[in-house]
Amino acid sequence: MNNTFYKENNLSGLKRADFQKIVDGKETDLFILSNQQGTEVAITNYGGAILTVMVPDKNGKLANVVQGHDSIDNVINSHEPFLSTLIGRYGNRIAKGSFLMDGQEHNLTINNGPNSLHGGPTGFHARVWDAKQEDEHSVTLHYLSKDGEEGFPGNLDITVTYTLTGENELVITYVANCDKKTITNLTNHAFFSLAGLNNPTPTVDNNIVTINADFYIPIDEVSIPTGEVLKVEGTPMD
Known part of the structure:
Protein backbone atom coordinates (compact mmCIF):
# COMPACT_ATOMS: atom_id res chain seq x y z
CA MET A 1 0.00 0.00 0.00
CA ASN A 2 1.31 3.47 -0.92
CA ASN A 3 1.83 5.37 2.34
CA THR A 4 3.96 8.39 1.43
CA PHE A 5 3.31 10.42 4.58
CA TYR A 6 4.14 7.76 7.18
CA LYS A 7 6.82 8.94 9.61
CA GLU A 8 9.15 6.29 11.04
CA ASN A 9 9.99 8.56 13.99
CA ASN A 10 6.42 9.57 14.75
CA LEU A 11 5.59 11.07 18.14
CA SER A 12 3.51 8.09 19.28
CA GLY A 13 6.31 5.60 18.68
CA LEU A 14 3.95 3.34 16.72
CA LYS A 15 5.51 1.14 14.05
CA ARG A 16 3.99 0.64 10.62
CA ALA A 17 4.98 -3.03 10.60
CA ASP A 18 2.75 -3.62 13.64
CA PHE A 19 -0.28 -2.48 11.64
CA GLN A 20 0.35 -4.21 8.33
CA LYS A 21 -1.80 -7.30 7.90
CA ILE A 22 -4.10 -8.94 5.35
CA VAL A 23 -7.64 -9.12 6.75
CA ASP A 24 -10.46 -10.49 4.61
CA GLY A 25 -8.16 -10.15 1.59
CA LYS A 26 -7.46 -6.44 2.19
CA GLU A 27 -4.39 -4.62 3.52
CA THR A 28 -4.36 -2.77 6.82
CA ASP A 29 -1.87 0.02 7.50
CA LEU A 30 -0.87 2.89 9.79
CA PHE A 31 -1.42 6.52 8.76
CA ILE A 32 0.08 9.60 10.45
CA LEU A 33 -1.50 13.08 10.33
CA SER A 34 0.54 16.08 11.49
CA ASN A 35 0.46 19.87 11.62
CA GLN A 36 2.78 22.79 12.38
CA GLN A 37 1.61 22.96 16.01
CA GLY A 38 3.46 19.75 16.88
CA THR A 39 0.35 17.58 16.99
CA GLU A 40 0.16 14.11 15.44
CA VAL A 41 -2.75 11.72 14.99
CA ALA A 42 -2.29 8.02 14.20
CA ILE A 43 -5.08 6.13 12.42
CA THR A 44 -5.47 2.66 10.93
CA ASN A 45 -7.84 1.74 8.13
CA TYR A 46 -9.08 -1.28 10.10
CA GLY A 47 -12.30 0.12 11.51
CA GLY A 48 -10.96 3.63 10.99
CA ALA A 49 -9.58 3.38 14.53
CA ILE A 50 -7.92 6.44 16.06
CA LEU A 51 -4.81 5.02 17.72
CA THR A 52 -3.22 8.07 19.31
CA VAL A 53 -3.62 11.84 19.41
CA MET A 54 -0.29 13.31 20.49
CA VAL A 55 -0.74 16.95 21.49
CA PRO A 56 1.49 19.41 23.39
CA ASP A 57 0.17 21.02 26.57
CA LYS A 58 0.66 24.70 27.47
CA ASN A 59 4.25 23.93 28.47
CA GLY A 60 4.99 22.03 25.27
CA LYS A 61 4.96 18.61 26.94
CA LEU A 62 3.50 15.93 24.67
CA ALA A 63 0.75 13.57 25.77
CA ASN A 64 -1.57 11.10 24.11
CA VAL A 65 -5.17 12.12 24.84
CA VAL A 66 -7.10 9.25 23.25
CA GLN A 67 -7.37 5.61 24.27
CA GLY A 68 -6.23 3.46 21.36
CA HIS A 69 -4.10 0.45 20.46
CA ASP A 70 -0.43 -0.27 19.71
CA SER A 71 -0.90 -2.98 17.06
CA ILE A 72 -3.44 -4.19 14.51
CA ASP A 73 -3.85 -7.45 16.44
CA ASN A 74 -4.87 -5.49 19.53
CA VAL A 75 -7.45 -3.55 17.50
CA ILE A 76 -8.93 -6.75 16.07
CA ASN A 77 -8.90 -8.75 19.32
CA SER A 78 -9.79 -5.99 21.78
CA HIS A 79 -12.30 -6.83 24.52
CA GLU A 80 -13.69 -3.35 23.71
CA PRO A 81 -14.22 -3.83 19.94
CA PHE A 82 -15.72 -0.36 19.38
CA LEU A 83 -12.88 1.50 21.12
CA SER A 84 -12.02 4.64 19.10
CA THR A 85 -13.36 3.10 15.86
CA LEU A 86 -15.87 4.18 13.24
CA ILE A 87 -19.41 3.13 14.14
CA GLY A 88 -22.06 2.09 11.64
CA ARG A 89 -24.29 1.46 10.01
CA TYR A 90 -26.13 2.67 13.08
CA GLY A 91 -24.57 4.03 16.26
CA ASN A 92 -26.16 3.06 19.60
CA ARG A 93 -28.87 0.48 20.18
CA ILE A 94 -31.84 -0.55 18.07
CA ALA A 95 -34.41 -2.18 20.33
CA LYS A 96 -34.85 -5.91 19.76
CA GLY A 97 -32.74 -5.61 16.60
CA SER A 98 -35.72 -4.65 14.49
CA PHE A 99 -37.18 -1.56 12.84
CA LEU A 100 -40.12 -0.75 10.58
CA MET A 101 -39.72 1.35 7.45
CA ASP A 102 -42.58 1.93 5.01
CA GLY A 103 -44.45 -0.92 6.63
CA GLN A 104 -41.63 -3.43 6.14
CA GLU A 105 -39.87 -4.99 9.11
CA HIS A 106 -36.08 -5.26 8.95
CA ASN A 107 -34.39 -7.70 11.34
CA LEU A 108 -30.81 -6.96 12.30
CA THR A 109 -28.02 -8.98 13.85
CA ILE A 110 -28.35 -9.10 17.66
CA ASN A 111 -25.14 -8.42 19.61
CA ASN A 112 -26.12 -6.63 22.84
CA GLY A 113 -28.59 -8.59 24.93
CA PRO A 114 -31.84 -8.38 22.94
CA ASN A 115 -30.64 -5.40 20.88
CA SER A 116 -28.49 -4.52 17.89
CA LEU A 117 -25.58 -2.30 18.97
CA HIS A 118 -23.40 -0.05 16.78
CA GLY A 119 -24.28 -1.80 13.53
CA GLY A 120 -23.76 -5.36 14.72
CA PRO A 121 -20.78 -7.61 15.52
CA THR A 122 -19.16 -7.00 12.13
CA GLY A 123 -20.16 -3.37 11.71
CA PHE A 124 -17.90 -0.63 10.37
CA HIS A 125 -15.56 -1.05 13.35
CA ALA A 126 -14.59 -4.51 12.07
CA ARG A 127 -14.13 -3.71 8.36
CA VAL A 128 -11.00 -2.87 6.39
CA TRP A 129 -11.57 0.46 4.66
CA ASP A 130 -9.88 1.59 1.46
CA ALA A 131 -7.50 4.41 2.38
CA LYS A 132 -6.05 7.34 0.46
CA GLN A 133 -3.74 9.97 1.94
CA GLU A 134 -2.89 12.90 -0.33
CA ASP A 135 -1.22 15.19 2.23
CA GLU A 136 0.14 15.10 5.77
CA HIS A 137 -2.99 16.68 7.25
CA SER A 138 -5.74 14.25 6.22
CA VAL A 139 -6.64 10.71 5.23
CA THR A 140 -9.81 9.55 3.46
CA LEU A 141 -11.39 6.14 4.05
CA HIS A 142 -13.99 4.47 1.84
CA ASP A 157 -21.45 3.93 0.05
CA ILE A 158 -19.51 5.74 2.78
CA THR A 159 -16.54 8.10 2.72
CA VAL A 160 -14.95 9.30 5.96
CA THR A 161 -12.20 11.93 6.03
CA TYR A 162 -10.04 12.64 9.07
CA THR A 163 -8.46 16.10 8.98
CA LEU A 164 -6.00 17.59 11.48
CA THR A 165 -6.24 21.38 11.20
CA GLY A 166 -3.66 24.03 12.01
CA GLU A 167 -5.73 24.90 15.09
CA ASN A 168 -5.31 21.38 16.52
CA GLU A 169 -8.83 20.35 15.59
CA LEU A 170 -9.44 16.76 14.53
CA VAL A 171 -12.36 17.01 12.10
CA ILE A 172 -14.20 13.88 10.95
CA THR A 173 -16.37 14.32 7.85
CA TYR A 174 -18.90 11.64 6.88
CA VAL A 175 -20.58 11.31 3.47
CA ALA A 176 -22.99 8.42 2.81
CA ASN A 177 -25.21 7.57 -0.15
CA CYS A 178 -27.57 4.63 -0.55
CA ASP A 179 -29.47 3.13 -3.48
CA LYS A 180 -32.47 2.29 -1.25
CA LYS A 181 -34.32 4.02 1.53
CA THR A 182 -32.47 3.10 4.71
CA ILE A 183 -31.39 4.31 8.14
CA THR A 184 -27.89 5.27 9.19
CA ASN A 185 -26.26 7.01 12.15
CA LEU A 186 -22.49 7.38 11.80
CA THR A 187 -19.98 8.37 14.48
CA ASN A 188 -16.57 7.58 15.97
CA HIS A 189 -16.34 5.94 19.39
CA ALA A 190 -13.19 7.76 20.56
CA PHE A 191 -12.37 7.66 24.27
CA PHE A 192 -10.63 10.89 25.27
CA SER A 193 -8.67 11.74 28.41
CA LEU A 194 -7.67 15.38 28.08
CA ALA A 195 -5.25 15.07 31.02
CA GLY A 196 -3.23 12.61 28.96
CA LEU A 197 -2.87 8.86 29.21
CA ASN A 198 0.21 8.86 31.42
CA ASN A 199 1.26 6.55 34.23
CA PRO A 200 -0.69 6.23 36.38
CA THR A 201 -3.58 6.51 33.94
CA PRO A 202 -5.90 9.30 35.17
CA THR A 203 -9.49 8.61 36.19
CA VAL A 204 -12.63 10.66 35.62
CA ASP A 205 -12.73 11.65 39.30
CA ASN A 206 -11.32 15.15 38.77
CA ASN A 207 -13.26 15.91 35.60
CA ILE A 208 -16.40 18.05 35.48
CA VAL A 209 -18.79 17.87 32.53
CA THR A 210 -21.63 20.37 32.17
CA ILE A 211 -24.55 19.72 29.81
CA ASN A 212 -26.99 22.61 29.51
CA ALA A 213 -30.20 20.58 29.53
CA ASP A 214 -33.54 21.10 31.29
CA PHE A 215 -34.85 17.61 30.49
CA TYR A 216 -33.51 14.10 30.01
CA ILE A 217 -34.82 10.82 28.63
CA PRO A 218 -34.44 7.81 30.96
CA ILE A 219 -33.49 4.37 29.69
CA ASP A 220 -34.69 0.91 30.67
CA GLU A 221 -32.70 -2.07 31.97
CA VAL A 222 -31.28 -2.81 28.50
CA SER A 223 -30.39 0.85 27.76
CA ILE A 224 -33.33 1.60 25.46
CA PRO A 225 -35.05 5.02 25.91
CA THR A 226 -38.40 4.66 27.65
CA GLY A 227 -40.00 7.53 25.74
CA GLU A 228 -40.46 9.62 28.88
CA VAL A 229 -39.12 13.18 29.02
CA LEU A 230 -38.26 14.12 32.61
CA LYS A 231 -37.04 17.31 34.27
CA VAL A 232 -33.40 17.47 35.29
CA GLU A 233 -34.12 19.80 38.22
CA GLY A 234 -34.07 18.04 41.58
CA THR A 235 -32.49 14.84 40.24
CA PRO A 236 -28.90 13.55 40.65
CA MET A 237 -28.30 14.95 37.14
CA ASP A 238 -29.05 18.51 38.30
Missing part, protein backbone atom coordinates in the same frame (compact mmCIF):
# COMPACT_ATOMS: atom_id res chain seq x y z
CA TYR A 143 -16.25 1.46 2.37
CA LEU A 144 -19.20 -0.03 0.49
CA SER A 145 -21.65 -1.72 2.85
CA LYS A 146 -23.62 -4.13 0.70
CA ASP A 147 -27.38 -4.56 0.68
CA GLY A 148 -28.42 -6.78 3.60
CA GLU A 149 -25.18 -6.43 5.56
CA GLU A 150 -26.09 -7.04 9.22
CA GLY A 151 -29.73 -6.82 8.08
CA PHE A 152 -29.71 -3.21 6.84
CA PRO A 153 -31.31 -2.44 3.45
CA GLY A 154 -29.50 -0.91 0.49
CA ASN A 155 -25.94 -0.58 -0.76
CA LEU A 156 -24.52 2.17 1.46
